[in-house]
Amino acid sequence: MENSKGLFVRGSTGLVREAGFVDAVSVNVANMSVGAALGTVGFTLASLPTVSGVNLVAASIIAFTLSIPQIITYTTLTKHIPRTGGDYVWLTRAFGAKLAWLVFGLALGFVIESLVYYSLIAIAGVDQLSLILPLLGVNIAITPVESIVFSIALFAIIVAVNIMGTKYGIRLMTGLTLFSILSLILSFLVLFLTPRVKIIEAVSSLLPNGYTYSKVASQYTGPYFALGPTIMMLPFFAIYIYPWLNAGPAMSSEIKGRRAVSLNVPTAALLTMLLATIGFTAMYHALGFNFVTAALSNPSINGTVNYWTIAMAASSNPVLAWIIGIGSVTWNLAILAYGAIIVVRYWFAMSFDRVLPSFLTYLSPRFGSPIYAHLLDLTITSILITLAGVFYGTFTALYGAVVEALLYYMAIGAAAVVIGIKGAGLMSLSKPGKAALAVSGMLQAAVMGFLTYQFLEYPSIWGGNPLAYGVEAAAVLIGIVLYFVSRELNRRRLGIDIALTYTEIPPE
Template sequence: MAKKGSNPASSGDASRPRRIVFTRDATGLVREVSIKDAFMIVFSLVIGGGILFLSVQALQPGYFPGANLSISYLIGLIFVLPLYMVYAIFSRAMPRSGGDYIFVSRILGPGLGFVASWGVWISTLLTMGILSYQAISFISYFVMQFGLYTWNPSLLGWSIWLTDPIWGVIFGITLVLIFGGFLIISLKASLWLIRVLFIIPLIGLLAIVWVLSTHSPLDMVWAWNNIFGWGATMDLLPGAFGDLFRVAFAFPVQYYWLSYYFNSLNGTTGATLSAVVIAMFALGGGYSLSLIGGEVRDTRRTFYLAMVVSIILIAFLYVALLYPLQSNWGEFIKLYDFLTYTKDPLFGMLWWSLPQFSGELSWLSGWGSMLSKDTLQYWILYGGWLYAGKIPTPLPASIPLFAAPLAGLNWLGLFIIGAGALWLINSITPMLFTSSRYIFAWSFDRIMPTKISTLSERTTTPIYAIGVSMLVAIIGIVLSSISTVQAAINAVFLGILSIVLTVVAGILFNRRRKDLAERTYNPKIRGVPVITICGVISVFFAVPLILGALVTFNTGSILVIVIVYLIGAIIYLYMRRRNRKAGIDLSEIFRNIPPD
């Protein structure tokens, strides 16, 4: 006899009509996410490494050194808006946990829906692991600046030790355990945490906009040297700021630098259009709000406001950051990128991170008995690394790296750096929250063991779905400490397959599932469904995103993609066969939207 509330399979009697056999008659999830919460979740999911790191790192050799980033990001907004409209319409029509998995599986087929969402689930959790791992670079910078602010040499030493990969792993795992624990204990507590971790870094981001908009290009000379040391070299460009130029114009680096610089002046239009790929990545992620559709209170307004309106606000916030930054210090950033990320072994990182080989650098005067407050900054940046037995490396190029010195060696500069770290950290809870609903939805549809969709009787949270997601995220943190693996899985992070299939599902929604289209939300313009119009537009706009992903392909990337999706296909085929043996026809499940 079946337990109360269960939805048992048919016993196999051919005369008995088939029954829909979801794991149970209702998901049991509670609609606790308000419009304000949805806004904060989208902001937390979208703002992160795509703007703080990739925007300024896109100017490095081999990428888009001549790009006008503000224009690139505005074009990127135009490209992603139709895509967000597709997700918003689908989310209102089918507001259930699982998002694009539900859309694709109900329209194009369960196999495609599962395999595509499986790839996104893996890539999202691995991305979350990398973000939490990389947050340690901001924390190292924060500790260094706080050590200079308080004049505490022990903290300066810690800023070096924190760059060790083991600290990134420890820090990332700790964050996942804490935030995942919050999600398991209480969704309300997690939503409160999301609010706090949204407001603080948002204030920091607005502070960066203010700092960048109120300083001139010459201010960077004083600001940079105030943090990284004035040294003793008296030149037109003194101190650490001038050292960048002295290295760039030293033999034989000068030939590479001048070639790179003049090439960046040509092909500006092409570089700007090419950088749209970076912008689309930086504006992505908000689609994941659809994954928690079954827990959103106001499904009529939330998805339009939180997805479409939010992404417009975020894009203009990006431009408010990038325009003054590139207008005033674009050449300095290109120089920093050139010296930091050039991969030729004869120059680039070697010259920048081991400057003791060049007698032209002002920091050399700080050795021995001449160490003082300003030259100690040089010692900690270079000599301190050697003292610690580690190879020195430059700080990763980021917006907070260039904005914090302009704020000064004070609490505001520290706050800006801390806000940068929080923008990476505050994505962990929303990512765990949304991605865990993938595996919950699979389990509810019986493509994963039904135990995974079990809810805690006390907290009504899917503890097993969250726990499995935490485990994969921890694996991502460990893998992110291995650069070759990180590079190999970058192509998977974009979730191209799921995005493309969702767009195709939007185009075919009214043809393939007319029954669903007629009884769900389906706005039209002169008889043509809006979701079809947006889907067709998105197909053309998705081309640069696909091409951008192909550029990153190498043997490792292809191997990872094949393995990830092959595992997903095997799981689906196995579970389909297992359900058939149990007398459960999955096709009956996928003809219907899951119960609320």
């Protein structure tokens, strides 16, 4: 029942603990998008000024190492402040009432950035489907309009499952993620165990006319590793993989068991690092460093040759090819399935604080799900999918929108420093624990600052354009305006200053 006089909409969220440890790890793995990263890395390599010395295995390990402070920060805060909305709650409570307007704007911008990403992933999933079907003997051409309609339909089905019950949405996400991981492991076995001669013969059939394996491999003459060019790839991993640890924490109040709450972030981060690093290693092992680097960085080739098509061609087995091919698509579906769960948790938390309309916290008596929050998610994402399909020139056109997410994660690092130094009345930690949290927060903020610099310094590579930056700047400004409007409305109608909600931890 809604409380018209309390700081929060009601005395408890009403959400039920439906997620186990495997679910919590799966939602983080889906969030970290390793399957999509393996399939699209060629588009980024083709944009670099040089690929000489770019080693994807080394880049993955370096990126993971730089994410360790964030892993510590998120693990600590999730363990001690497990609430719906996760890092949104930590950020707003650390900075309190005075900066509530700014941090809410950052948080809303982060959510909108996530929706932009999901719209691109939806279209990328359909594109991947159109790419693998001919390899499976199914020749179907998908037009741009059909791609938009199909993408929206896929997301609508996922949202409908979540509306029918949170547990069904969680099971769908976990099932898609586990199948995707299985397909990836099978692809590892194919690429590591199949003789290179057979893989070269199979992959040669994917090359455009006029290209051969030896001709492509001979186009690369650089070293196996150079630090500078490899560091240039870090923003790619920031777009897809290592900073994206917020999914489990955002639904932490719905996770069963303290150990599952505490361990889901580091477990998912380590598992994802292994999957990504082994994936890049498998490509190099199967086809050689020179060929992989030259092929993936060649725009004439990387439209048909990527990690997944290589593994499918190398399998030489229709059943394996189907499993691997379907897995390449379910990685994208898993991202959409996790997004349908997690973005709604942010809408819910913001509404629970009375900043967004309270109807977004409504739980269906029949299904027990936040039905209106899901419908809002579907509406906005459908609009973005349509805009992405009609107006965005390439898949990388909105990479630059990730800058807002990096600034958000930088702010989370700063929030961890505040909590670690001042305590902020939010959690009880020993002095060494507070010091460790403050240090990890500072390092996290520094890493995010460096990644932001890379994005802004090389806009032509990372989608830095007025469209990408404009979308996120507008989202932050809208968030700030919404906060002030909501504050005034709540003050007039209920006599409540919503700034005070940011001084208290919300109920579970």
